[in-house]
Amino acid sequence: MPEYTLPDNIITTKLDQFIGWARSYSLWQYVFGTACCAMEFMSVSASHYDTDRFGAAMPRYSPRQADMLMIVGTITHKQAPVLRRIWEQMSDPKYVIAVGACAVSGGFYRNYATVQGADRIIPVDVYVPGCPPRPEMILDGIMALQDKIRKTKQVL
């Protein structure tokens, strides 16, 4: 039986990896900006740090169209049900990045008014500490999320 090889211009891959590759480069984001980290997010989405290189430069203004929820700022206990509802409105697959010390762990607002970390309300995939984090650190977070999407099993 002759050995059959594919020509060089055909790439073979698994369906799981292919979908992961496609999803990792089309992260449409919903920015839940509640505090000063949202000012830093403007710097990230501006032209110097072009997030379109990672396919994450399309902020949606409806959570129903978004893939990635970015929690950018302090989550107070009054804000928590709003955040939970926005996360529930997003369609699967959905990913969450917590940006800034307040969203990651409550930061130095260790008091009764602040939720001690956004993961007490919704599951968070990637944490980016810093107060506020530099644009490079937020890009690091986006790249870490891309790695995570590529490695996990895709839900169809």
Added chain:
Amino acid sequence: MSQQIPGLPDMTYIDREKRTFLDQIYFWEITRGILITTKHFFRNMAKWLTFRKGGVVILYPEEMRPDYSQNNRGRHILVQRSDGSPRCVACKMCATNCPAECITIVAEESDDSNIQKRPKVFEIDVSRCIFCGFCVEACPVDAIRMAPTTEELAGYNRFRMIYDKKTLMTWKPTVNDDVVHGYNP
């Protein structure tokens, strides 16, 4: 336009500027805006054509900003002595001064008779840290500094973001040189 109001104390009061004829026809102002945009376009294009950094987009994972400050407050570093032990004398001034209360220090007795204490546990909870640099300012023996570059602090688990003594001592600024590395006001 400023004016003095008689009868009131000697102060100047600011009025709205009066528009000149050139402002009112708008043509010159629009042209000026377009000229600024065009100037930036050609300047960035010249940078890009001569392979200089910072022209168009900072391709971050491959290159850094050219105008990155050396006083930038990145992750923390525990400065070492020449024998590799940390300079920290466990006085807990940084932990007291920390607004986020993210530094945990447990002191123990040192073997060296010249040094009273040394840290047994030195942990910084990076997920709570706000990178204000107050710990660096408070330290009396210059034992803690901050790296000027942004390290890869993003992670998947926030409970693994507690940096212990070993992790904080991986980056080694040269202590005995005159050149000071890291944020040190």
